[in-house]
Each structure stands twice: as C-alpha cells, then as structure tokens.
Amino acid sequence: MQLKSKLTGIESGGVFVVMLNSQDAAEMGIHPTDRVKISNNGREAVCIVDISKSWVNRGQVGVYKEVESGLMIKAGDSVSVSASGAPRSLEFITKKMNGARLNKQEMFAIVKDTVDRKLSDVELTAFVSSLHFNGMSMDETVALSAAMAETGKTLGIKGKMILDKHNIGGVPGDKTSMLVVPIIAAAGYKIPKTSSRAITSPAGTADRVECLCPVDLSIKEILNTVEKTNGCLAWGGAVDLAPADDMFIKVEYPLSIDPLLLPSVMSKKKAVGATHVVIDMPTGRGSKLKTIGAAHALAKDFIELGKNMDIIVNCVLTFGEQPIGYAVGPALEAREALYAISNMSTPPDLVEKVVNIAGALLDLAGEKNGKDLAYKLLKSGSAERKLRQIIDAQGGDPKIKPGDIPVGSHVAEIRSKTNGTIWWIANHDVVKIARAAGTPEDKGSGILLKKKIGDAVKGGQVIMEVYAENDRKLHDAIALVETLNPVGVYARPQDRMFIAKFPDGEEHKKFFVLER
C-alpha cells in the first residue's frame, strides 16, 4: 500500500514506530504492535504499528522522528507500507517465557534486536520478566553477557593485563573509585574505569569526578587518557559500551527488578577489555546485600561467570551500613576525595575501604602484599600525582584544590536532641534527604555528616549539615530530616571496612533476593 507520510516530529523512544489509520490497518489485516515494512527511495525499515482514528487519515502514515531520519522521509512523501512478520527474536522470547533454555544464537538475536530498537516495550518487558521468573542457567548468563558486549563498542586497549573494579552500589557517599583508580595507575597497571551517573542515588562516580574535570569522553579520549596516565575516570554513558543494558534498565526500573545484574556488570567489563576485576560488595543492613550469605552466593556467581568470560574476578565484601566517609553529594564528595588523596583529611573508613579494594586488585595483578602497596602509594603522594595527571588528561585543572570546588551556599545544621552514641545511620534516609536537597542535579547540594556510627554526641551538638543551592530545596530537605530521623543516637564504632574476601574465607549459604 502506498501512503502519504505525515511527520509527528516526536521521538518514539528509539524504537521504529509508524502510525496507521485504523481503517487502512484493518484493510491490511494489521493490529497494534504488528510490524510493517516501510520503504522510501530504496531505504527500508521494519516498524512497529501504532493505530490512530483521527491523527492520520486514510491514505496517510504517521512517521515518528527515528523513522523520518532513518529513511530520510519528508512530509507528504509517498512511502510503501506492507505487512511484515515479527522479528525472529520474539519467538525466542516466547520460548524463554515458556520455560525453555536459550542457546547462544537465540540470546544474541534478542540482544541484537533490543539494541537495534526492533522490540516494543511489551516484548522487552516480557523478556526481562521471563528472566526474573524463570532464571538463567550459567550458559545463558554467559551467552547474554557476551551478546551485550558484542552488540556495543569496545575499547581495544593494548596490553596483556587490564584491571577494573565495580561497586554493586547501594551505599551513599562511596567515592572509593576516585582513590582506587589513581593508586592502581600509580602502581603501573592499566585501569580504564568507566562509571555511571546517579539514577536514584545522590551521586554516581561520573557525577563526582565531573566536579574535577570533564567525564564525557569519546573512546578516543579515553584511550589517550589511558595511554598517558594508565587510568581514566570517564562516564560510561557516552561511549556505547554494552548499550543493551540501558534498554533493559528502562524496563527493570519501574518494576524494581534486577534479573540482569550479572550480565549488566560483566558485559561492560568485557567491553573495556578487563582481564582482572574486583567487585566491591557493600553488605549489611541498609545496603543491597543484607547478609554475608547473600553476598557469598552472588560472589560465587560473579567468579564463575568471569571464568566463562576469561575474566579473573575477586569479590570484596565491605561494611555497607552507613555512608562512606562524611560527604554525600557530587561536589562535597569530590572535595572529600581530593582531601583524602592529598592526605589533608583522611576519613578512616574511606581509607580502609580504598586500600582493601586497591589491595585486592594489586594482589590479582601478582603483587605480594597489595594492601600495603596501596597504602604506601596513597600516603607517599603518588596516588595524588596520578589523579592530577588523569584530571589534566581529561581536560581539567591539574592544580585544583579542594576549596576550589563550589558547594551549596544554603546550609543548615542538624543537631542531636540527646546525649549518646550514634548507633545507626539509615542509608535510605540519607539518600532521600540528599535528593530533596537537590542531588545529583545541583552538584553543590548534599549532606556532610559530622558524626559516624560509634561517635559520642551531646544534645545540641551538630550531627550533620545539609547543603543546598536554594532555600526551597534546603527547606524540603530539613523537613525530611524531621520526618525520617536518619541518625539513631544511643554506643560503639565501625571504622574497619573489611569483612571478608573471595575466594578466601569460609562460605555462608543462604538464598537472597536483591533489592534496588
């Protein structure tokens, strides 16, 4: 059928969508979510059909932005529209829904069509749901991870050994990477670290580093930075590594499910070419992994998946029941990281965590006593010099001082109502308050803790400061502090970050469900 195009001018979220008049669709025997092939001057695309009674008349086809650009269609162009079958991958999704296992080719077809935006939200949700309900075998997990890496870009860094780290997240204020990457690079190993921005947290590593230098690097800029300095601290979102992940997250996020945790992490590691990876697993009340047993189970899966992908993985469980260091929020955290790496101020839990993670990586790389080496590189100023080289290579000011980083000018002090000791700090509440104050968008906003778990306080003493960039948000955040009671005042400290390391140590067994 030849139809005259009418342009919507609107994006359809990446997926190729066209809109048919209901009577034309009926004549062609086409229903909403069926596919049609659209041809214009030799260019073709298979599109998902939306149906309208009024916006397109009979004889018209409504064309969204993606199809307009992809097929170079102008308003009023006569384009050919014919029924087309569903993509093969839909059959494999149905197969997985019905409990069958998928082979490598089938997983690849699904991931490829996901990246090529050929699957509708309904179909993607069905796939992600089927992984949630039916689980994945290790073979499927390997196939999915490989497909996610292969359908995106790769860094292609030369060298036999590429180190990397990943934090499964959940604890606010975790600026560990900003210190670990310079330590590893200073030790002479390559560590091309890509990080994410915050989705639901107050700050991602990319948000923090952006207070020191640009993070929105091209692959070429990443390669240059690594070439010059051995490391980088770049935003992963700009470089299309394992792009299927973002499509899956779009579905997982509203449903609060996370069946793709393992492939999501490991496909990105494969794409950067990592050979040795340490996974940081914050564990405990208020973090994603509530128990050591849960962390063990996940660690085993990471290590096994790594083996199947030729990546050597070690996992480090860390204490996850309170924010890391004192600062929460992009600028406040960048400032704290810069103080710590310059040995001007050293929150003991942050330093303890950094040397454990960096130490585990150095051990993997073959060093005798990685933790001691990491500590030495930090204390000697080598790590600071390396961070400044990285800042310079990424286009920032290598002489930046902590005081140069602007933080919010609207500040409120939160005081303890009673005498006692801090017994707990609720991560989730800290996140909510920091977000109310404006994080991650308002870079200067956030929370500066004045006390941590185990610290003694007196009634009226300041336990935290809230920073915001305007009064309304400051007011919103203070109101939340009153409602949530984020800090429990009553006796004893927890500065030792290290709980256990894998594959060392005894194993706890327990089934677990990951929360987001």
Next chain:
Amino acid sequence: MQLKSKLTGIESGGVFVVMLNSQDAAEMGIHPTDRVKISNNGREAVCIVDISKSWVNRGQVGVYKEVESGLMIKAGDSVSVSASGAPRSLEFITKKMNGARLNKQEMFAIVKDTVDRKLSDVELTAFVSSLHFNGMSMDETVALSAAMAETGKTLGIKGKMILDKHNIGGVPGDKTSMLVVPIIAAAGYKIPKTSSRAITSPAGTADRVECLCPVDLSIKEILNTVEKTNGCLAWGGAVDLAPADDMFIKVEYPLSIDPLLLPSVMSKKKAVGATHVVIDMPTGRGSKLKTIGAAHALAKDFIELGKNMDIIVNCVLTFGEQPIGYAVGPALEAREALYAISNMSTPPDLVEKVVNIAGALLDLAGEKNGKDLAYKLLKSGSAERKLRQIIDAQGGDPKIKPGDIPVGSHVAEIRSKTNGTIWWIANHDVVKIARAAGTPEDKGSGILLKKKIGDAVKGGQVIMEVYAENDRKLHDAIALVETLNPVGVYARPQDRMFIAKFPDGEEHKKFFVLER
C-alpha cells in the same frame, strides 16, 4: 514547576502521557516512566512521563491528546507539573511478580488502574506475565473476574433467569450463536448475547450478524431489543462491558499468551447479568483444545469459577477439527445461517451443534429434554420468526432473504487433484486463505467448502470456492491454496458434532497449554 503546554495532537493509546524536556526532568529528579501530577485550572491528572531532548524545550511540557482533552489544556497554557508517586497498584503487581497471592482489594486496584489508563505498557505486561508465570489461585481468579465486571458497565436486565452462551473459538465458520440465540428466545428465555468482531479469524459473530442488521447497539438499544424479543445479537465492543479485557489483550496478543481466558469470559457474562451459561469448547486437532483431557480440565475451572460468581455453568465439548457448515467469511456465513434457520438448506454438523448447545441451555433452564425442544423450535419455523424479530428490533430488514446478502463477485473454484475421500481440512490453513481473500474487512469474501471430512471426491471435482471482492486478493488467496494444501483427500465422515457434556460423563486428566 509551571510549564507551558505544547500539544502533540497525537493519542498515546489511551494512557495519560506527558513529555518533559530532559533537563527539566533531571532537575525534578524524574525519569522516563515516573509519574507527575498535572494541574490546569483545578483539573488534575497523574500522567506517565516520557522524556525528549528536542521536541519540547526547557520550560515546556508536551501534552498528548488524552491529557489535552481530559484537562482541557490549550496550546501555550501554563500548567503545574509536580512529581507524583507510582499508583498503589504497581506495588501489587510487584507483589504478584514475586510469587505472592493477591487479595480482592489488590486485584481490584490493578484492574481499576488498568481501566483508568494509569499503567504503562511495561507495567501491564509485567502483570499479565506474572499471571502467566505464577498462575492464579481460584480466589484470585474470582477476584480478578469480579473486578473486571465491576469496572465496566452492566446491562441490568430484569428477570430471575438470564441465559448466555460462549464459544472459546478457534474453529472457522462457527455461526452457531446466530441459531442458538433465536431458539432460546423463542423458547421464552432471555438471552442478551454480545459478541466480538474477528481479531485473527475470518469472522466474529458480530461481523456475521452485521450482514443482516446493525450490531453496534447502545446499552439502551440492547435492553429495548431484549425487552421486545427476549434476545439480541449485539457487538460487545460498543458497550464497555468489562473494558479491562481489551487492555489485557493488547499485551497478550503480541506475546501469544492467554492467562486471562477464564476471567475474560466470565467477567463479560457477569456484566450482562447471566445466571446460566453454556460454554462451547471445540476440541480436537486444529482447534484450541487438542484433547478431551485438556477440555475437561478447562471445563472444571469454568464450572468452579461460575459457582464462585453465582453463575451456573455447563460446558459442551464439540468436534473442532474442521469448519462448521460450509461457509467461512462474514456474508457467506450470514447467508448460510439464514438458509439453515429457514430450513432451506441444513448443513448436518451445524444443525447438530446448534441443537446440542441450545439443548444444554434449555436443560439448565429446567426443560425436560432441551435438545428435542431446540430441534422442534428450529424445524417449526419459530426460531426463524424470532431471528427476524431480532433483526427488526436491531434496525435491519426483517424480510431479508439469503440471496439479498451480497457476496464477493470474484470467485475461483478449487478442484481436487485426485479421487478419494476428504480425510482432513486444516482449520489454520482455511483461516489464512480466507484472510488472504479479504476477511473480515471485505464482508463478501471468504471460502465456500463444497466437501467436508468423509465426503468422496473425484479428481477435477470442485472441493471449495474462494470468494473475494477484488482480483488481487483472489489471486493472493489462490496462491495460498497451492502452498498450504488445506484439504487432505484420501475416507469417512464426521457429522456428529457432540462429543461429551459437563458435568456429565467420565473425566480425563491431563495438563494442557492453550494456544491462541
């Protein structure tokens, strides 16, 4: 945040959707699929957020047609936009995804938000998938069915006994309702039958009846017709009975799953006020239920669900391995039904099926020998007179003759290549050929079988005729006949439609999966 509205002019498929600029969204901490509350001059709605980088600028909000109409927004209006939580029902969907059972209030909340278009495709798919994966208890099925009925309109017909029938479908040419409804009405019982149009079949009952009289009746017109004649043959789509069903089908259709079969049927029966229902279950090769065991299992569920909804249900298994009668396609079938009810031509399988279904209904209503009574009402002309009354009441010509119904003028005869007996007629292939010929849109198109299973044929003898309204479609259909070989020619008949009846008869046990 106050934003200036920019109208898309496009429907978003019923769901309330607005589009925010990516920077405004980031500032408000809002992600795609999050919700915002939109207020305009005292009118409010919670909308799902779509995000655009270019179509809306900072300070603008893109408004789809549904929101434009619902809140009476004009282009350039300043509307208030604020973050809003996800609907409560999303929590219940997550609960069901995690394997928990839902109570009545939780099911109701999900169905209500579905009907109110508050759930995104992702969320609806997650719900339907979770029913597919985790199944439903009888309590959940009852709650879901009741909620689907309660969130739509109801007929509210007076009278202690309201009869109804339903065919679970899958067999082409099934014009049984067109004869059963007049028989039941002629016996003096109320039967307010609502039917669907074809989605993937060559004709639905609404498509067939429309060749005799209007079917697009309002509730008032249905009530008038039933008042005058005891029966009606109306299209259910116009009257908003259990409207959640259409929303669920939108998700089930592309995934070829059907976890809502029972609630879908029974919620509609509840909405019309039925007290006694017969479910026709075509069974056998080429129909939805492959085995008697499968049909038994489904029949038991229907009967139990009925008990919990105060509806007395009987199920009748019928032979489903070939089309019913000879005609397939709206006009050809309407003509055949009119011939049969006028006793001018009586395909034996059609008559056998009609008197069995009508008989089962009359038995339920308390008659001594329902099947004999049904046969008498058919043969005496009472049923024909009743059908003509119904046609009249619905606004058609009560004097219509079979020859008055126009059928396609482009006709091809398909001949047997060999001598022998018809061993099988493949339902799926008949459907494909009829759809290629133009059904259900081209009402005059379709297939007229000249032979049925068990008939002897000679090489060169006509076994079927294909009807189309234009040459191109006739050509497409003929080409398909060649490819598909829909009729197997080799020895023995199957005119007896009746296999077994429930709750009578012995029980077969077997697990089954429904196909679509």
